[in-house]
Amino acid sequence: MSSAPVAPLVVVLTLSAVLLTSGVAKLRDARATQDAFVALRVPSVVPAGPSAAALPWVEIVLAILLLASPAAVAWLPAAAVLLLMLAYTALIARALRFDEPVSCSCFGSIGHHEVGPQTLGRNVLLSVLAALVLWYVLDDGSAPEAFGALGAAGWWALLATAAAVAVALLIAAPASRGSATSPSGADVELLDYERQPIPYGVLTRLNGKSSTLAEIASTQARFLFFLNTHCASCQRIAAQLDGWADRLDPAVGILAVYFDENVAEHAGHRKDLATWEPELNVQRVLGITSNPSAVLLGADGLLAGGPVRGEDNILELVETVFAELEGAEAPIEQ
Structure with missing residues (x-):
């Protein structure tokens, strides 16, 4: 040689x-x-x-x-x-x-x-x-x-x-594409968000009840967090869900989505926040390919934010929602 x-x-x-x-x-x-x-x-x-x-x-x-x-x-x-x-x-x-x-x-x-x-x-x-x-x-x-x-x-x-x-x-090398609905995009300003109808997907709660995404968001906006229990960034997101749920209630409800019932059962947060999706049907319809990811469903039948992918983008979206809600609740100065 x-x-x-x-x-x-x-x-x-x-x-x-x-x-x-x-x-x-x-x-x-x-x-x-x-x-x-x-x-x-x-x-x-x-x-x-x-x-x-x-x-x-x-x-x-x-x-x-x-x-x-x-x-x-x-x-x-x-x-x-x-x-x-x-x-x-x-x-x-x-x-x-x-x-x-x-x-x-x-x-x-x-x-x-x-x-x-x-x-x-x-x-x-x-x-x-x-x-x-x-x-x-x-x-x-x-x-x-x-x-x-x-x-x-x-x-x-x-x-x-x-x-x-x-x-x-x-x-x-893939070209960079910026989009309001791009999972990897960091721009999650809700006022500039191009809203789309909530797609069809089914989530199942631990009590066995299954609901479509539209049904889940019919009474209040819903924040869905797609998590994997063997993902460190997912674990950090999951550790904050209880606090976020209390802070967003009653304007926005929170649900954590796992890939099967057993994983959802043993998640480290409140049981009422845990759901699972048969055959990853929701992630597929939303184009989500990795966890953690998140999407905000509006109570009007339209997507209100995301999907976003990655811990930093999720935290940014959550903070944006907090800011929107606090702004809406602030008294109007005369």
Whole structure:
């Protein structure tokens, strides 16, 4: 392999770029990294707090060592990267067997957070690349030596590869779209909200009674919070529901929506706030793909806010509703 250094260099550079990007993204959103430990149900033998704090630095250091280690010791970071990628792959494969859908900020605040077969495929591919790098360094190869062996043609090949990757990323990157009803949009000002009819969906309470969304909102506006019990940000939202319910009553009612009855039964808030949705029918009709998410149903049969996705956007929407209600209750000065 050392006689043709371009190919192994591309693999080493790819892994290093992934590790560096992942590490920096995790540093920029430390809370999301710790939340990922909860979402993936990392075994308790791995302490979530210290591990989440150390993981970004581990990835960054490994990225640097892959590029800088001489042949004599290059196998150490290569083996560590392979073990790390195999651990990530095992956690994702395990998460795909969970009853509840899983959202994981594996790359901090960037990338897709929903765990699915595509996530597993990505991690398997990264594990294969890590194995190729380990094979290369065990054959007395290293990134510094490969860089030194590059001729003009090799540098042009690397440049062409980097350009092709950049173009592919630019083409594949989704365009930013701002919309009042966008789940990821942070603009939740109710006065500017383009209202739509409440779609058909069914929720079931713990007493067994099922109601459509329109029926639920027929007597008062309803705030629906879509939660997952193995999601740290969902847990933080759930911990505030009782207080929000008291503060919003009687103008707005609150309901927490879970994916099945057993999960709703054991939620950590008032039982009368718990509901569940057969086959995620409400999330599907609202286009909700991850939790936590929230939507406000108006008592007039129209959506009054959201859906919004993510803890920060939910808190912003809740605060907007509080402000609207307090403004409506304030006496008019003469």
